[in-house]
Amino acid sequence: MAKILMCGNEVIGEAAVHAGCTFYAGYPITPQNELTHYMSFRMQEAGGTFIQAESELAAINLVLGASAAGARAMTSSSSPGISLKQEGISYMAACQLPAVIVNMMRGGPGLGNIAPSQADYFQATRGGGHGDYRTIVLAPSTVEEAWNLTQLAFDLADEYRNPVMILGDGILGQMMEPVEVVRRHVQAKNAVSAHKPWALNGCKGRKPNVIRSLFLGEGELEELNRIMQMKYSKIKSKEPRFESLYTEDSDLVIVAYGTTSRIVRSAISKARHEHLHVGMFRPITLWPFPEAQLQKLAKKSKAFLVVEMSAGQMVDDVKLSILGQRPIHFYGRAGGGVPTEEAIIEVIKDILKPKSRKRVYA
Amino acid sequence: MAKILMCGNEVIGEAAVHAGCTFYAGYPITPQNELTHYMSFRMQEAGGTFIQAESELAAINLVLGASAAGARAMTSSSSPGISLKQEGISYMAACQLPAVIVNMMRGGPGLGNIAPSQADYFQATRGGGHGDYRTIVLAPSTVEEAWNLTQLAFDLADEYRNPVMILGDGILGQMMEPVEVVRRHVQAKNAVSAHKPWALNGCKGRKPNVIRSLFLGEGELEELNRIMQMKYSKIKSKEPRFESLYTEDSDLVIVAYGTTSRIVRSAISKARHEHLHVGMFRPITLWPFPEAQLQKLAKKSKAFLVVEMSAGQMVDDVKLSILGQRPIHFYGRAGGGVPTEEAIIEVIKDILKPKSRKRVYA
């Protein structure tokens, strides 16, 4: 297959089709519109359902219904719209329903702007909704990775019966990059897999199924939570994904994900030319955060630097991994600012050669 | 003033009136209904506005409008309803609008149940909505404290022009306890204070005011975020509140808030009778978390135990405060379970006298 040039939003849509997604509901919002546009015709071509919902609330609950019915289902939005989906996400997690939710983050808070941002990290990784639940969060850094992680997202969602979030930003969504895409042209009309015995499709030959999250009986909800926490423990041990770059011989390890990691990667390659021993640890799953894997690096490297397009959110997870063993620095830009290579290199120098200048990042 | 017996929900309502709240909008949900009921007549008596909104979304945005107009305004709900308010809260934070939001948490996730819970801690302290914002979070543990903290909430909201959340649960809300309440009977019709020069009340004699969170100009949104982060730094240094109990001579410090802290307090008093050196650190502000104050205790005590009605959320903040200096144990019940004194005492013993039994809490 030859590569083609495609933007991240559309690639996610095509990857979803490829993964057997037969239901998409969404409400327009920049910078994820290309995905909604794409699905508006592609779902029909693929024999699935596209609904332009009246709101994000409607969209997530349409997806809840489709998922309850056994379909692979997806919705997408950007920051403010994702905030509106929080109740629905909490319900889906509690009902143990799979689904893929795409958040192409934009500058916030409030209406903010449509520039790239990573300030919904807390919301995505800690559960912006109510109650003790988590969503698996995948953070692609290239269009090609978006192709792969979207398919993975559907598999993980089904495997764990839990919503999975793809977290990107306007750069990932709108940028075109070469990618090898396999277009599948026909999908099964109803992709209710035999291996979803819990799904609702009429109780022929079995006891009725119930999809619910209300548990009023003494201890019942505690039991659901126990089951969910066990699942989450399993995910935490099995599913952390990350990429390391030069972490073997680095005095300073930069932790960055998604779009930011691209810029960090390039800054590092320049810094290495200047003989600065700096490497990168790139979490691919933001939840589960690759805590143990990062923890290991605390032995080797002298310091850590977290670079985010936010006021500092992932920095909590890095601190929780390193637990005071090494200094952790932070450099971020909030509200849609994109860190430049130059600025990152400067920070690297400040940390590794503190004589040259004295600034504190924390 | 003699004490009277009143439930937490109603006390919060009366305290709001006392603090000059003239606008309340809410949508019913257990276990906070007594507050909505109370405000439905009390606001009118006090010359303010009560609106039973068509939804939680409507409620938070009615409050946004009232706050933009300069009024002291409040809304209340419980977990699922608070999830629905996340977009609005993010907007209010970004627009720098004061307001008081009450969350009487219930068992989750999803519809869950109406039993007490503390599983919305992440949502409340990290911003369940999108973007880099925080809400001040106050956690009363008694009805009397609810009376005081509600009034404080309005003051802090105005001082910092930021939403403040009161975080309780069904026990705090529905329990009656003795409290000294001063009923003020008349309120100014329109409580638009002269000291809110940003408020919307017609541009007579001044330039028009605009309440907004959209900033499209190059760097503008970054500047808003800078201002907000400066504000948050100030709050972090000035506003942490907490209570210590026997922390001076404790081998083990239990960290607990709200309802849970009551049970812990009692467990501690029993444990001390058995000569167990155990104390309590009770955060009253959950954000800003009294990190520095807790950090100090790391020198004195050998271990920490976090007790929460959740699968472990505040434990992150405790870890971020102690940063690996001491072992941190966790005991929690999720999904509406309330820890018992006996269970807590058992855990205390397990930690302080590990020979007796070997269980791990982490």
Next chain:
Amino acid sequence: MKEEIIFAGFGGQGIMVMGKVLAWAAMKEGLKVTWMPSYGAEVRGGTAHSMVVISDEMVPSPVVTSPTACVVMNRPSMDRYEDSLAPSGTLIVNESLIDRQPSRGDIDVLKIPVTKMATDMGNTRIANMIALGALNAKLKLVSMRALVDALKEVIPPDKHDLLPMNEQALKEGARLVARQ
């Protein structure tokens, strides 16, 4: 001193009021107290209960799981709460509506036909106060005066014509215990 009491029965039997009157009375006597309504499992119907904790120290949790005393006004309440009663706890049983005998031997049981007594006194609704009067006399929690004062706080002003009848019921309950 710490008493953890559950009042239970049908909605309509004045279960909430029973607890509130006791709680107000205890507060007036300077004790620490909490009152808590039903919560949790029930949706609609079924039994209602209210929980009162009275103590000379701050009350940790108003949620009572192992009560020191229990007033059961109907059969389902008895079925539900008998087992949870703490050893040597007190069980006040509304004999009029509960046909079965308590099964535990390690508790103190007081059976009173409160519904019948109330009907005889002219108003079924005051059965709750008879039971409360009895409970209070049995456990010597607060003074009768405090209870009677508390009635005024709990019963809404527009129903204060019912105060004398409720007071009478409290006293009737107390008398019954005294006679035993």
Next chain:
Amino acid sequence: MKEEIIFAGFGGQGIMVMGKVLAWAAMKEGLKVTWMPSYGAEVRGGTAHSMVVISDEMVPSPVVTSPTACVVMNRPSMDRYEDSLAPSGTLIVNESLIDRQPSRGDIDVLKIPVTKMATDMGNTRIANMIALGALNAKLKLVSMRALVDALKEVIPPDKHDLLPMNEQALKEGARLVARQ
């Protein structure tokens, strides 16, 4: 090798297409490439731009803040991007619509009346391809063959009758540079 190029002009001038054709061509020649449309400040109207980064290493950010080359198709674009151009960068100016002279002295300026040329060739819409042809020739980015191939990918099949004209425009642009 790394080129960061901004194409800018009015909506309707084919600004997005210009970038996409170059990006496709670069990809076909095995280079790493990103294309990125306008984002950020604009709501409606104003100038549109697209950004292409071509490199032999993985492209860090597709957002170009300091371009190595810039094609400005109208006056507001020139006003906006001239200053951001990297030192000794290349500026392709649509002379037909831009009356002012570039103010910087440290850059390489190429002025071409692409709109007029396109009109002369029979279709104002191909002005973008003339400019692209010139840019490519000037910077020696990709082969003409790759550009022509790329056209087929970017122009939707139902408009493939326009391919020859676009190809001609690319070549015309290239020729112009060669002549200089």
Next chain:
Amino acid sequence: MKKVFERPASLRAVPTHYCSGCGHSIVHRLICEVIDELGIREDVIAVCPVGCAVIAYEYWDFDCSEAPHGRTPCVATGIKRVHPDKVVFSYQGDGDLAAIGTAEIIHTANRGENITVFFINNGVYGMTNGQMAPTTLIGQKTSTSIHGRDITRDGYPMKMSELLSQLPGAKYIERVSVDNPANVLKTKAAIKKALKHQMEGKGFSLVEILSPCPTYWGLSPKDACRRIEDEMSKVFPLGVIKDI
């Protein structure tokens, strides 16, 4: 003698949690009677609301889903689009449908989704202790309108069926009640008609049922039924509102 009336097979033989004289129970039974008569128990998927009927799945012996409060028709739509051959209905209270779920029911009807909605109008929020609903009558006392619903503060009782009938996507809408045997039988007929309508692929159908909530009307079951006849059906007239 032959048994001429018994519990429908698809209604489980368990006691309900509903208050004495609550209309929900009657409607639950009617739905099951119709499902049995149509022989579609194995083809039905129901979506239960957040409201007093939240645990209807405890009583109904067929596939059911919960839905977040008010989003009931979205969940039903999601299911129906995945299984167009199944019979999907949502069951919603007036808080669920006419307050928090206003947008959802309107757009579901407008898209002409081929689902059926059973709308239980009892004029209060039963589950959360009897607050005012959009359908509460003027002057009616509830826990958030202790002096009675006041139009200047609280607005007017909303006639959702009439409103929805304006949408071309809505095909069959009827208002019925369960206050006496004749009306109960009409309710059953309407339920049957609506489900058949769906099975014939005719599009969105809704049956609004005026239903007593003795508890939060503060009335005996008998008086609650009388109130439906005397007051409620004056504001919400019974009958077919749309049928095309």
Next chain:
Amino acid sequence: MKKVFERPASLRAVPTHYCSGCGHSIVHRLICEVIDELGIREDVIAVCPVGCAVIAYEYWDFDCSEAPHGRTPCVATGIKRVHPDKVVFSYQGDGDLAAIGTAEIIHTANRGENITVFFINNGVYGMTNGQMAPTTLIGQKTSTSIHGRDITRDGYPMKMSELLSQLPGAKYIERVSVDNPANVLKTKAAIKKALKHQMEGKGFSLVEILSPCPTYWGLSPKDACRRIEDEMSKVFPLGVIKDI
């Protein structure tokens, strides 16, 4: 000669961000003309929508608030209840009012809030690149209906003014358009009537304005105006819908 037409004082002399021929700009000006004529600039508080008109506050020289998408009437209500003596209006697109904000506009109207709503119906989501709106015409091509709006999938164009007019709380509702000078003048008259209506305390008023979006209709401004006359106003007839 005397100047007989100039920019109204409350419309700032700055270029707008609107596309060439966009109806938003015309309506902005008309609102300002009316405000100037009524002399209420210092008493007006406007609530701007999320939509192409999101930064209307850059143009309007009076107090303004933003509102989350669709919650515009809630924010306006909050303001009005605090300042009943001010003139408060919300300005909303069809995505804002007829999609995400359906519940809010209906309940605001139903409560009879004494505010005014200017509803810009351009049949698409302008700001987010021209997707289908609830008001998109059947067959109309948009970025999410590239083969044209299909009623079986997407439902029907929603007539919000007609729907809202069913609610007793709504007092004055009129549909106008800005496709030719006569209609522009009628629009101005409707805007004035609505604001006066509010100032007289008469309750909820709404003016729906059919407004060209040449960009996402893929038409020249001239043809866009023609389309309003030829197609749009056939589906959305002009005129007073309610006035009591």
Next chain:
Amino acid sequence: MGKITIDRNACKGCGLCAINCPEKLIIMDESMNVRGVHPAKFTETDPEKCKGCKMCAIMCPEVCIEVYR
């Protein structure tokens, strides 16, 4: 000619059967059932009047009435 049976302990005592029986054959029992309510009771005096018309059962929210004819 008809008859009914009432599940005494399932009955919630709403009385809707009683008021809707055209023959007034259902009364509310003086004694309480396990739920603590006065359940409906089929007449003992003139059961033969029952027409098996089902009106009682149709109204019963708790489905505690079975009708024979």
Next chain:
Amino acid sequence: MGKITIDRNACKGCGLCAINCPEKLIIMDESMNVRGVHPAKFTETDPEKCKGCKMCAIMCPEVCIEVYR
């Protein structure tokens, strides 16, 4: 008797003034303004035909027309 002025550089060239002038006194200029559009231009040939009827200004979205009479 009237006349109009057009703010040439504010004009977005929509042409709504031109099509709505009853006297057809407005044409679109051949040359572009700073915005790169062909702006509206008041007739130079027969300005006296202008009645000052304001139709042009009423339609102008950009408020770039002033009318005198």
